Every structure is written in structure tokens, then in C-alpha cells.
Amino acid sequence: MSVPPEPEYRPPPPEALKLIHADEDLFVANKPAGLLSVPGRGSHKSASVLSYLSELYGPVFDVHRLDLDTSGLMIVARSQLAQSTLAQQFADRKITKTYNALVRGQMAGVSGEIDLPIGRDWNERPLRRIDHDAGKPAKTLWWLEKQGKMNAHLRLQPVTGRTHQLRVHLASIGHPILGDRLYDSGYSSGRLYLHAGRLDFEHPSTGKPVHFQSVKPFDLQGATADTRL
Template structure:
């Protein structure tokens, strides 16, 4: 696949690798530098090095190799199944498990385990890399995730997500003591303007994001909260709580780098998921108990009072 760009006047003097990263936000700078080395980038039909500085009016051509999807293999796993029927399956996802295969994670994911458990009964709408997956939770977030076994169920749950009619309650411990007992955070979320691996409050280019929070328990330096999603943006609760000055404990991306507790990632648990069943039309609600590490943390915080 070939892409072509004409350098604008304001972009003159910028290194070619930086210029391309501005034009192709979905590609990492290291990958672009690799393409430059392989002479897949031409400026006015000539190959250039990554330190080349572009000039206004120059034509930049980028050749991207065709993406080859790897073969995803089924893996037998001891999945914590909360509910299952012929249309849907709900899993209590453990900490550290990636939901679906992606670069660097082609095995050990929830999808690998589901392929072994469900065999051929997974919806195909999201392709071979994400069969059955209609939504996801972060690797270090625990709790309920729904997976669809056929396209009918997938379309139904996707529509409920789009309409914000699904009940999704998360539990978290955040830094600091929240003064209000409850509140609403309404701030659009988009890709971070500098660090492309992060999300941020983005008034200009972000998408609508609404989180309702409620204080469950206050400690000396932390607060135990319930967060209910009205929308479902990437890292929504993590970004929203950090924006209030109360980042989630253990979140090294949006909060302090160090913690006085031994934690593996953010203390965030998807505790409740409520849906209208795709076939029966009945409202069903599923609950995943707090993981042991979370319960242990709460005991420690209560003991410090």
C-alpha cells in the first residue's frame, strides 16, 4: 500500500521521520525509521535517511508492506466462567491477561483460551484476531467481560454499547481523599498529543466521555470508589480520575511512578456488567467478586486508619 504527502510550508525543516510520524499517527517512529532504512520512503522519488529534513513542496511517498495476520492458536486455559449459553459467555478476567492478540501478545490471551473452550462458536465480526470480542478491558484491570458466540449476539451487544444502555460498574482505589460523596466527570477523551500510547482529556479532538463516581469508603490518603461508565473510551476511568487529581492507585501511566504497596498495575476491577440478553430480551446482571489482592489492599488500608 502506498501513501503520498506533499510537504506544507509550515513543515519545512522537519526531519523526515518526525514528519511521517505526524502524517501517520498510527505508525510508531521506530517502525517508520525501519521503513526508511529499507528504502520504502522516497522524497521526490529518491530514497533518504531518517535525518533528512523535508522542504516545502516536496512529495513524500511511503510504501507500506501488506499486513500478514499471524495464525492464532487455541490454548487450553482454566477460565473463570461466570455465565455461558449458546449466544454469550461472560468471563472474570484475571490481572495480567491480555484480551485479544496484538503485536507482542499472540499467545496467552483471553481469545486463545476462548478458542479452545468455544471451538468454532465465536462471532466473526471483528476478524481472526478478535473473534467474539465486542469490548475489552485493560491487561491489568480485572473483572467481567462479555464475549459473543455468534454475529446476532455480537450485533445486539455492540448496539447496546453504542446506545450506552449496558450497566458497567468498576471499583477502584484512588489517591487522595475525595470530598464529594458522588459526582460526574464529563470530559472528552482522545489520543495524547505527544505520547501516542496514552490517552488524555482532549477538548479539540476527543470523543464524548462520561463517568459517574461514588465514594464507598475513605481512608487517610486514599478513597475506595465505584465508577459507572456512561460511555466506554480507552482508559476512560484511569484518565478521568487522574484529571481530577485522584489517579488510580498503582497506575504508573496516569499516576505516580512509585507506590508504597506492591501492586502490579492499577487497582481497577470491572465488578458489574448488566445487559439485555440478545435472544430472550431479558435484563441480566453479572457480578465478579473483588480479586484477593484488592481485598488484601482494602484490609491494609482499613488497618491504617
């Protein structure tokens, strides 16, 4: 599969980035699709979640990232101590991320696990691929929320955090995420139908469990012409 041309970067304006939560230690932001998590290479890619927040609130520090085309919840630290504490939670797999996705096809069951190693595709950068020889372990859990005639709405939880993990895993089992220009051979146009809808973690200062949710900006019937029930 060849890599399609990268579209021109046209970031949403700062007001499109919504804060779900703010305190002295962290922000939880709702990232719109089409906005970088951190600044990219070159001044034309300076607009990002981090740059928008730093312009308003001063220094901020990334904890994790969402793909450019993915929307949803992101944690952004307001101190290096909070960043370190939260990064350790990610390393220890104490942070649970839950996504919503619209995928192609009829699912064979109501839930499942995808346990396939992911590695770089050195011939087609920036693609990743299933690599049983040199890939890193990767695991994704999925649940069927709604089945249409041609597509399905899934709830997803990545157990590991590999680059493009959800996109590669779903494509590898024959159910690419709708709107995925990198991994869906049927892609024509439109947004990636992947949304980080829930975060569960321990607050870096209090140690208490916290939970944040975001309503997905799409549904099975309203995504594309071929997702009707």
C-alpha cells in the same frame, strides 16, 4: 508525563480465567489482571481471553474489552448475531458496567460526575489525555464506598466507553487509580486496582434483563501500605 517501559507480557494460565456464565449465545468471563482481552501483535502476545475460550469452545467474538491491567467481567459472544446484538446495545448505551477502584487522596464529596473530553496524546503513545479541542466526549459517574486516610474506594460507572476513560478521568481530578503505571505519577509497582465488578444488559436472544457480579479481588486496607484507614 513520560510513558514508562512496557513490562514483559507474562499472561496468567488458562485456568485463571473463570466463567461466570455460559449459554449458546455468550460467555461472561472473569478476566484476571495481566491477561489481554484479545490477542496482541506478535506470537508472544497470543494468549488472551478470546484465545483461551476459543481453544476450549470453538469460535468466539469480542464485544468489548478490558485493559490488560484491569480485572473483572467481560462479555464474549458465541455467534456473530449475538456479537452484533450486544455491540448495538453498547452503542445505544444500554449496557451498564460498574467498576470498583482504589484511588489516591481524600474525596471532596460522596458522589460526582466527571465530564471531560478525552483524546490521544500523540507525543506519548499509548497515553490518552483530556483534550478540550479535539477530544471525544466522555462521562464517568462515581460514588464513594469507603474513605481512608490517604486513599479511597470508589464505585465507578462509565457512561461513555473511551479508551483508558476511568484511568484518565480519575487522574485528571487528582485521584489516580492505585497501581496505574501510565497515569499515576506515584506508581512504583503492583497491579492496577481497577475491577469490573458488575454487568447489566439484555440477553441477545430473549431480550430479558440479565445481571452478573464479581467480587473485587482487593479492598482498601489490603491494597498497599498506604491504604490503611
